[in-house]
Amino acid sequence: MDYRLYCFGESGNSFKAALMLSACGLEWTPVLVDYFNGETRGAAYRRDVNEMGEVPVLDDGARKLSQSGVILTALAERTGQFGWRDEDERLEGLRWLLFDNHKFTSYVATLRFLVALARTGETATTEFLRGRAEAAIGVVETHLAAADWLVGGRPTIADLSLSGYLFYPEDYGIDWGARPAIGRWLDRIRALPGWKPPYEMMPKAPAKRA
């Protein structure tokens, strides 16, 4: 199957899907989305690609799937890799995918976007997001201090989802050195077949035109 992934390099949600495709040994090509010049906010993108106005979107030739958690779930089911052994694992995995989208990636990614990409400097908003991000990071650090992987004692789409934004090189003021269990977990994920850094996996989006 010829997979095409609507994405751009700076998007950690895109990286989650890109890493899953590569780790499963699937062939895929990136379709670069001009995010900083508004492509995802335009009518054509919302009509033809994703009504939610987001990346990533995975086109398998027959249909388009959006939301990284949906793409990860569908690929796990199709390939039999990084998925669930039974109903308990499936619900536990969904719990971490939702926590990622609701709290973990959500606050970390938004903080990174403002500080490292939009370059707002430190503001009341980044201070607010930083507090929420640190709390969510603490939940993951505590869990990983007692387990090598988030669910089931082996790498799953829960790990690929929650780690997605943590492989980016930009500094936005989180002291990752103080989170050693997360650091060791990221090393384990880097050792998976197919792992490459985000900017080697997907092209960066063009800068905003003046």
Next chain:
Amino acid sequence: MDYRLYCFGESGNSFKAALMLSACGLEWTPVLVDYFNGETRGAAYRRDVNEMGEVPVLDDGARKLSQSGVILTALAERTGQFGWRDEDERLEGLRWLLFDNHKFTSYVATLRFLVALARTGETATTEFLRGRAEAAIGVVETHLAAADWLVGGRPTIADLSLSGYLFYPEDYGIDWGARPAIGRWLDRIRALPGWKPPYEMMPKAPAKRA
């Protein structure tokens, strides 16, 4: 089965689970969580109830389920109500559950929390959240302008999830009158068997002690 729901009235994520239990005709009792005095942030709650430090948590006597999207999914599968007919619907429903957690409820609920519960007044942070919330609300309004329900032409857990926070009476400055499709959709959900307003379904949390 004797369901106990760890919750508090102000929590729209709790209301999503409460409404699902009631709409399915299940017997359940609320277990009030003292959120404003820090219960969910305490070690005992994280150890015994939910390591993620959140409500809702559904205890069915055998196990505890957390994350509203997990509770909705598990109850839909157990009861055969408000769930999916096939794989396409399941992935489409998951897409909306994730969008809700990542964008829709997430920004709306945080804006409501700051303005209506923490009473911060209008700040740079609420302005930021308001922009994000309005964009997410626009996606749902556009979708519902062309469909009575989010997925499959009938009420599903996607509707119960995304509507959860919109039944609260507090004003936080969103002009819902300008979103007529959402208004009609909420009326359809209010007409479901078992629907009651959040504060009639769950007790409010005690105020923060001085």
